[in-house]
Amino acid sequence: MNGNARITVSPKVWTPKQIEEAWELKQKLGTNAMYISGGTWVQLRWELGEAVPNHIIHLGRIEDLPKVKMSSDHTLNISAFASLAACRSSPDIHRYWPILAEAARNVGSPAVRNQGTIGGNIACGYGDLIPALLVLDAKITSFDGKQYITDELINFLNQNPSDKIVTEIHLQKSSNFSNKTFYKKIGRREAFTLSLLTVAGALLVNDKNEVEQARLAVGGGDMVPKRLLICEGQLKGKVLTEELCQRAHAQILQEFQPHTDRYTSSQYRKLIAANLLIAGLTDSLY
Ligand SMILES: Cc1cc2nc3c(=O)[nH]c(=O)nc-3n(C[C@H](O)[C@H](O)[C@H](O)COP(=O)(O)OP(=O)(O)OC[C@H]3O[C@@H](n4cnc5c(N)ncnc54)[C@H](O)[C@@H]3O)c2cc1C
Structure with missing residues (x-):
């Protein structure tokens, strides 16, 4: 933490085990609460002086799907809670979507990549993985309190996704696009x-x-x-x-x-x- 840090409150940290529980907590606690996954993006914001909320809802303990998994229809499903390091080292990502591995490799330091997640990179709205995911035509699944919705990343970013919980990222394998x-x-x-x-x-x-x-x-x-x-x-x-x-x-x-x-x-x-x-x-x- 640098000399600019102004973290003066000790927020209460909640660790829900289910997405629904996380959602309900956020609805109950409102603007006094924020989700975090790896917490590395928000750490930077707090160090720059942004207000620390009273409640932190840590999504990293949610019982989760496999981190990176290719399905039988050649879709790669990446859990939003997969670390940047996991994205960087996935053999499937390396082979079929090398620019995503490259984008993950270029974020912060090894410690940041071990902790920071792909979901947090997208949900913060500014992450360096987003341009790579946009050109790879990624789809995003998010939970809106009632249902899981899958949409194009470009549409997801154009809405106001602030209340949704990002749960998965999907990439479709296409031989045509693979190397260009x-x-x-x-x-x-x-x-x-x-x-x-x-x-x-x-x-x-x-x-x-x-x-x-x-x-x-x-x-x-x-x-x-x-x-x-x-x-x-x-x-x-x-x-x-x-x-x-x-x-x-x-x-x-x-x-x-x-x-x-x-x-x-x-x-x-x-x-x-x-x-x-x-x-x-x-x-x-x-
Ligand atoms: C030293 C340092 C260097 C960094 N360098 C870079 C860099 O070069 N490029 C870069 O892109 N980033 C960088 N970052 C920021 C960060 O490491 C990455 O963007 C990381 O991928 C964020 O993921 P996270 O899980 O830590 O996000 P968090 O900090 O946990 O969350 C980020 C935001 O997304 C929301 N959120 C998190 N997960 C979800 C979810 N599943 N659903 C809905 N909302 C969610 C949170 O409420 C918060 O608003 C750096 C950070 C540090 C500390």
């Missing part, structure tokens, strides 16, 4: 700081060399991760020529509107994002 994916993270030197920028992409090209589908996502730091849907649409059905790449670069500069913070200007972030995404697209063709 990329992920890059730009950070500062200090290991305890969040990234400045995270980009990810996935490309599906047919035998005429036309782009059948492109998915591009950006995030990092305190930017809400997003897909660059207009740029993706511009690429669809076309051969990735130098001229098309230039137009896509210009489109990314328009479509991605990061803010300026005390470390980096908006213009710099845009330019780096556009350069990394176009380099990733062209590299993944070979």
Whole structure:
């Protein structure tokens, strides 16, 4: 904990064993309570001076499904409570979704990755795994107090997911997309700081060399991760020529509107994002 920490209360920690019990506790305790899984994201927020709630509902003790499991229909089901280290070391993730292993590998230190979870990374709304999961077309299952709902990650992020408990992440194995994916993270030197920028992409090209589908996502730091849907649409059905790449670069500069913070200007972030995404697209063709 650094010198900025202002943790002055000792919150009561609840350790429900069932999702329903966790949900009911949150409803009862209201805004005085928050869920945590690994607690590593909230630790950073508290160190920056954010208020510590009176009650913490620790989801990490919930009797759970296997952490990472491939089902017979080639869907990989990842428990939201799987640690980042487990995601990083899963042979299935390594083999079929290497950018997810790469994204997990790039978070914090080994201790943070052992404790931090994939569910917490998504639920905080800013995690560096989100751009990778967006381009992999991940689906999310969450519990809303009455039922388990599975939806596209992109839809889940666009709603206000704050009250839902994320329980699982699903990835569909697709031979077409398997190798044409990329992920890059730009950070500062200090290991305890969040990234400045995270980009990810996935490309599906047919035998005429036309782009059948492109998915591009950006995030990092305190930017809400997003897909660059207009740029993706511009690429669809076309051969990735130098001229098309230039137009896509210009489109990314328009479509991605990061803010300026005390470390980096908006213009710099845009330019780096556009350069990394176009380099990733062209590299993944070979
Ligand atoms: C030193 C350090 C470096 C870090 N570096 C990075 C980094 O480079 N990139 C990065 O992305 N993150 C980083 N983090 C943050 C964090 O480690 C990861 O994002 C981690 O995946 C968060 O998971 P968690 O289980 O610890 O989340 P928690 O802190 O437990 O929770 C995060 C948020 O999600 C909510 N939540 C947690 N689980 C659920 C759930 N299942 N359903 C609904 N809501 C839930 C909580 O209420 C909270 O709002 C760093 C943290 C530290 C301490």
